Amino acid sequence: MIVITAPTGNIGRRVLDHVLAGDRPVRVVVRDPARLPAGVRERAEVVQGSHGDPEVAARAFDGADALFWLLPTDHHAASVDEAYVGFSRPAVEAIRDRGVKRVVDVSALGRGTAHADRAGYVTGSLAMDDLIAGTGAAFRALAAGSFMDNLLRQARLIKEQGAFTGTLAPGLALPAVAARDIAAVAARLLLDTSWSGQEEVPLLGPEDLSGADMAAVVSDVLGTPVEYRRIPGEALVDQLTGSGASGAMAQGMLDMMIAKDGGLDHGIARTPRHAIDTPTTFRQWCEDTLKPAVAAA
Template identity: 65%
Template sequence: MIVVTAPTGNIGSRVLAEIADGSRPVRAIVRNPAKLPADLRERVEVHTGSHSDPEVLARAFDGADTVFWLVPPDRQAASADEAYSGFARPAVEAIRTHGVRRVVSVSALGRGTAVAEQAGHVTATLAMDDLISDTGVAFRALANPTFMDNLLRQTSVIKEQGMFYDVLPPDYAAPTVCTRDIAAVASRLLLDPSWTGREEVPVLGPEDLSPNQEAEIVSEVLGISVKYQQIPVSALGAQVRANGLSEAMAQSMMDMATAKLNHLDDGVVRTPQHAVETPTTFRQWCAEVLKPAVDKA
């Protein structure tokens, strides 16, 4: 039995669709079952509620051997640690109690780098990973860089102003990955009962690109001129506060951005295998995902 958490988000929804093929029984923990596609509701066992609720976890983890773990965003959390480890602690106890054998978690790059201890959301995510792996469960942490899909938050700005922005220098090449490739890696692991031990699985996408290179690709795919604008970390903080993040979570976002400026995502040496496992290029993603979203903006 495989349990999927956060099954209506960008990653979890794809994981659920990919593994609910009848080869293994699947359960989904979801707050609102109506958000699941009707065909999936018929193929999986649905448990209504939050995957931070001990009672929900007790029912969903009973008899389960594998769990896909993803923490939903908490914009108003009192701290990043509370948003991640605090949310996960009931699941940690349920893993022990119900004898779950394997957990695949959506995590982040940065472990072992000089800035990992002051990287906001990333630091909190890595601490949560440690809580889960300390149960003795076989554990795979999908160590992700920035998501390509984050650019979807700026579709209106791209369309109306011909620009997008971030904190990285224009010529700083870094890895990015799309959420569908993350889901594909997770699904392969969830359906494979042979792995043991603890490992991080770097999910890097097929190439490193700078923001200026991304702007060139976006311009070519959209057929309009799109420029990149670097903004200070303080401006990012002001924006996320205006969008409703608590002061603690806004500071955590700023700490993560500062860590990325200080090479948080540079600690893994890229190999050809990364492109095999996460093959979607930024250009392909722009054509298939970004362009339709900008057209509708």
């Protein structure tokens, strides 16, 4: 039995599609089953509720051979630790109690770098990984670079103002990975019964890109000038709290970006394997994902 959490999200739904193409029984944990496509409800066992709920996790993980764990970040949480470690703790107990053999989660780059202990959301992700590893289950933490898909949140700004914003230095090149590639790696691991031990799997995408690099590609793909605008950290915090985030979670996001500016994502040496595992280029992603999203914004 393969259990998939967050099966309606950007990554989880793709993982689910890959896994359903195999011949293993699948169980999903979802708050609102109506959000699942009818075909999924027919082919997968559905456990309704939050995977952070002890009773739901215990029921969902019973008899599970493999688990895909994806944290739904709570932007209203009182602290980053509560959002990551607090939410995960009941599930970790269920992993241990139900004897789940293998766990795959989505985490972040940064372990072992000088900034890892003050990197906001990344610090929370790494603490969550440590909690899962403590169960003794075989474990793969998918340590992903920045998500290309995060740019979709600024589709309207790109369309209306020809710009997207961020706090990072315009020339700082960082790993960038597409959600589709993260999902493909996760599904491959979930379907493979041969691996053991505990490791991080760095997912870097095929190239490092700066905000300026991305703006040049977006401009070319859309056929109109688009620029990257660097904004102060205070402006980012104001944006997030204005959208309902707690002060602690807004600060956690800023702390992560400050750490990235300081080299958080540069702890892994790039190899040809990274382009094989995560092959989607930013240009390809812009052509088939960002361009239609901007047109529809």
